[in-house]
Amino acid sequence: MKISRRKRSQLFIPIASMGDIAFLLIIFFMLTSVFLQEAHLDAAPARSVDIDELSESMVSVVLDSSGNLWLQGTACPPDSLESAVAVLIAHREDKTVMLKVDRDRPYREYGDIMMALSEAGAEIALIGTRGSAPEQGR
Amino acid sequence: MRIRSKKRSSPEIDVSAFADIAFLLIIFFILTTTFVRHQGTRLDAPAGTQDESETAEENPTVNLSSSHIVFRNKTVTLDDLRRELRAMELPEQPEDDRIVVLESAEDVPYEIYFQVVAAITDAGGVLAVMEKEGGDG
Numbered sequence: 377m378k379i380s381r382r383k384r385s386q387l388f389i390p391i392a393s394m395g396d397i398a399f400l401l402i403i404f405f406m407l408t409s410v411f412l413q414e415a416h417l418d419a420a421p422a423r424s425v426d427i428d429e430l431s432e433s434m435v436s437v438v439l440d441s442s443g444n445l446w447l448q449g450t451a452c453p454p455d456s457l458e459s460a461v462a463v464l465i466a467h468r469e470d471k472t473v474m475l476k477v478d479r480d481r482p483y484r485e486y487g488d489i490m491m492a493l494s495e496a497g498a499e500i501a502l503i504g505t506r507g508s509a510p511e512q513g514r
Numbered sequence: 515m516r517i518r519s520k521k522r523s524s525p526e527i528d529v530s531a532f533a534d535i536a537f538l539l540i541i542f543f544i545l546t547t548t549f550v551r552h553q554g555t556r557l558d559a560p561a562g563t564q565d566e567s568e569t570a571e572e573n574p575t576v577n578l579s580s581s582h583i584v585f586r587n588k589t590v591t592l593d594d595l596r597r598e599l600r601a602m603e604l605p606e607q608p609e610d611d612r613i614v615v616l617e618s619a620e621d622v623p624y625e626i627y628f629q630v631v632a633a634i635t636d637a638g639g640v641l642a643v644m645e646k647e648g649g650d651g
Binding site (some may be wrong): 394399478486500 | 543
């Protein structure tokens with residue numbers, strides 16, 4: 377007797393929707409990503425062991441290694457910092473402004489910036505990095 | 515005569531490679547993305563002005579110059595300052611007694627200022643900033 381072979385149906389995984397899923401993932405990451413506005417600026421962060429992680433704020437001010445002032449990644453004259461920040465935070469619930477200053481800039485520069493931010497009604501978050509710096513001499 | 519209509523094959527765009535392209539894009543973004551977690555300290559400073567002589571008497575004062583940290587008229591290191599601030603148990607004090615006055619000379623580099631501010635804030639102090647004239651104080 378001839379035994380007929382049973383034809384097995386070929387196993388098939390439908391992958392037609394994989395492209396859709398992948399594009400949805402890309403769109404999700406594009407919409408939820410926040411790009412660093414000051415990535416192109418050269419400002420060595422100050423080091424301290426007494427700092428914590430801070431929540432992200434949408435307003436950033438940077439004083440770079442050359443003493444130039446940047447607001448939201450764009451050059452900003454020191455005289456107009458107060459008014460520009462006041463406008464930026466006017467309708468925000470979170471009034472925090474992240475201030476990043478190059479570690480070697482003198483107080484005569486960053487003192488005025490902190491004063492201007494304070495006058496604008498901002499809550500200042502000083503940005504640095506965790507680490508120990510050379511000890512201040514006795 | 516019966517004319518048979520020619521069967522046209524329906525046009526189809528091959529989209530099977532789209533998934534590969536999309537996943538390649540995802541892998542590229544995952545590999546090139548840098549996640550930044552900001553670290554720092556909040557400048558918790560009370561607003562207003564205060565008489566200098568009164569401040570000096572009532573609240574502990576840190577004087578900063580580019581080469582020295584002076585706390586309560588004594589030159590200290592940053593570690594000494596941390597120890598002394600912690601010994602004061604500032605978080606348990608009433609708000610007015612938690613104020614630590616910070617005076618800085620104009621030439622003080624930001625890193626020193628930042629370390630002192632972070633030490634004061636970490637110890638539970640409330641910072642009051644006073645401007646000081648001159649260079650190396």
